[in-house]
Amino acid sequence: MRELVVQVSFALYAALTLGGAVWAVTAKSLVRALLGLTLSLMGVAALYVLIAAPLVALMQILIYVGAVVVLIFFAIMLTRAQAEQEEAGARDAGRTLRAGAAGLVVAGLLAAACLRHGPKIAGTAVEVPPSDIGAAFLGPYVLGFEVISVVLFAAMAGAVVLAFERRKPR
Amino acid sequence: MNGSSLAAVAPELLRLGVGLLALVGFIAANGMLLLYVERKVAGHVQRRPGPFEVGPHGLLQAFADAGKLVGKQLATPAGADGLLFWAAPLMAFMPVPLMFIAIPFGENLFGLQTNLGLVLILSFAGFNVLALCLAGWGSNNKWSLLGAARAVSQAVAYEIPLLLSVLAVALMCGSLDLRQLAGSQGGWPWQWNVAVQPLAFFIYFVCAVAETNRAPFDLAEAESELTAGVHTEYSGMGNGIFFLAEYANMIVVGCVATALFLGGSQGPFAPGPWWFLAKMYLLVTLVIFMRWTYPRVRFDQLLNLNWRWLMPLALVNLLATALAVKLAG
Numbered sequence: 001m002r003e004l005v006v007q008v009s010f011a012l013y014a015a016l017t018l019g020g021a022v023w024a025v026t027a028k029s030l031v032r033a034l035l036g037l038t039l040s041l042m043g044v045a046a047l048y049v050l051i052a053a054p055l056v057a058l059m060q061i062l063i064y065v066g067a068v069v070v071l072i073f074f075a076i077m078l079t080r081a082q083a084e085q086e087e088a089g090a091r092d093a094g095r096t097l098r099a100g101a102a103g104l105v106v107a108g109l110l111a112a113a114c115l116r117h118g119p120k121i122a123g124t125a126v127e128v129p130p131s132d133i134g135a136a137f138l139g140p141y142v143l144g145f146e147v148i149s150v151v152l153f154a155a156m157a158g159a160v161v162l163a164f165e166r167r168k169p170r
Numbered sequence: 171m172n173g174s175s176l177a178a179v180a181p182e183l184l185r186l187g188v189g190l191l192a193l194v195g196f197i198a199a200n201g202m203l204l205l206y207v208e209r210k211v212a213g214h215v216q217r218r219p220g221p222f223e224v225g226p227h228g229l230l231q232a233f234a235d236a237g238k239l240v241g242k243q244l245a246t247p248a249g250a251d252g253l254l255f256w257a258a259p260l261m262a263f264m265p266v267p268l269m270f271i272a273i274p275f276g277e278n279l280f281g282l283q284t285n286l287g288l289v290l291i292l293s294f295a296g297f298n299v300l301a302l303c304l305a306g307w308g309s310n311n312k313w314s315l316l317g318a319a320r321a322v323s324q325a326v327a328y329e330i331p332l333l334l335s336v337l338a339v340a341l342m343c344g345s346l347d348l349r350q351l352a353g354s355q356g357g358w359p360w361q362w363n364v365a366v367q368p369l370a371f372f373i374y375f376v377c378a379v380a381e382t383n384r385a386p387f388d389l390a391e392a393e394s395e396l397t398a399g400v401h402t403e404y405s406g407m408g409n410g411i412f413f414l415a416e417y418a419n420m421i422v423v424g425c426v427a428t429a430l431f432l433g434g435s436q437g438p439f440a441p442g443p444w445w446f447l448a449k450m451y452l453l454v455t456l457v458i459f460m461r462w463t464y465p466r467v468r469f470d471q472l473l474n475l476n477w478r479w480l481m482p483l484a485l486v487n488l489l490a491t492a493l494a495v496k497l498a499g
Binding site: 038 | 251253254257284285286289290292293294295296297299300303304307308315318319322323325326329344346
């Protein structure tokens with residue numbers, strides 16, 4: 001029973017993720033593409049819940065849907081696209097075919113690698129409490145954690161520099 | 171497979187289902203109640219009685235309003251993207267019942283047992299901004315678009331001090347579980363977190379009012395300059411669902427403040443859900459009073475208040491809390 005529920009929900013979430021991604025790529029209007037991206041991100045969040053990682057799932061929603069998608073929306077508003085306008089030009093069949101083939105090659109390689117060399121799938125995923133995740137970040141993985149903070153700090157400093165640079169010429 | 175494996179899944183699922191259903195009822199009932207309270211408060215603040223004709227003291231006015239909203243025609247503006255236009259109110263409302271499931275109304279009165287309740291509420295609260303964006307964009311109306319642009323910059327800005335102030339309390343108690351956070355406080359007001367973290371409570375409250383787009387921070391609506399901002403083109407229940415979501419968000423904000431800062435369902439003499447509801451409704455009434463007391467701020471004032479005052483204060487507060495926790499522990 002439980003296994004069936006998990007399998008059905010996996011199929012649903014995978015369909016949501018892939019369907020959203022396809023919509024994001026094929027939509028003619030930028031905001032509709034963004035909605036597709038949001039659906040895809042939600043599907044990924046649901047998959048995280050399925051592997052008993054609710055903290056990662058909630059962070060995915062908090063950061064991607066709550067912040068990144070909204071920022072992309074802000075960028076779209078700056079492009080002065082019209083609400084009824086279709087931004088994408090006419091599609092060229094050969095190009096679609098080539099892009100599809102390129103995507104399939106990467107997906108196929110990844111799938112083959114995962115199927116052949118992937119670790120054995122654990123029977124039941126165990127949920128790790130958030131305090132353990134925090135302890136791991138500040139214990140064995142502290143170097144990576146701090147490097148990420150440095151990268152973020154550099155990005156923030158760069159953004160500030162760029163913003164002031166543009167303001168100067170007046 | 172057999173009965174035992176079904177039973178292993180069923181109790182949590184049953185609790186979740188019943189909880190969600192009850193919470194949707196709770197939200198709808200509260201929408202009606204708060205609509206009445208808001209109109210009454212607005213009336214008395216402006217020295218008039220408010221709704222008075224439908225039922226005794228206008229008690230049934232909310233039902234009449236709901237009937238009117240449901241009965242109205244749903245119009246999609248010409249040249250608008252119908253899909254985005256109608257996805258927006260749905261996206262504003264659908265995450266709301268999910269936010270409620272982690273709220274501990276009482277010792278055993280909650281929808282879902284999770285050690286991430288706080289993160290759950292904060293993450294689903296982000297959908298509201300996206301809904302306002304879609305509404306503004308899908309309406310094909312320049313006022314709506316301006317409202318959406320304001321909503322984005324406001325929500326992105328105020329989310330940061332809100333998270334930081336909540337984080338200070340979570341750090342102090344060492345948990346993200348709302349039940350545990352509420353339970354770690356005592357019954358009397360001086361044992362509540364608000365006595366230890368008054369600055370965090372103040373920052374949280376201001377940011378929460380801004381995040382729910384309530385006056386004096388309702389720049390996304392701003393009827394004096396943007397007609398009704400993102401809500402301009404919505405008629406009937408389209409508008410009604412946005413209002414329902416707004417009231418429900420106010421209640422969520424009040425519930426989180428109660429659980430984090432005001433001791434949750436703890437209270438003098440007889441702890442229980444009634445204390446939780448009393449504190450929550452007190453906060454919500456305060457928010458309603460603020461709307462009818464203060465004039466709307468200007469947009470630059472709104473952003474300056476956040477970036478120049480609330481954000482540094484929240485950061486200092488978090489640092490001080492971390493230091494105090496480290497020294498005490």
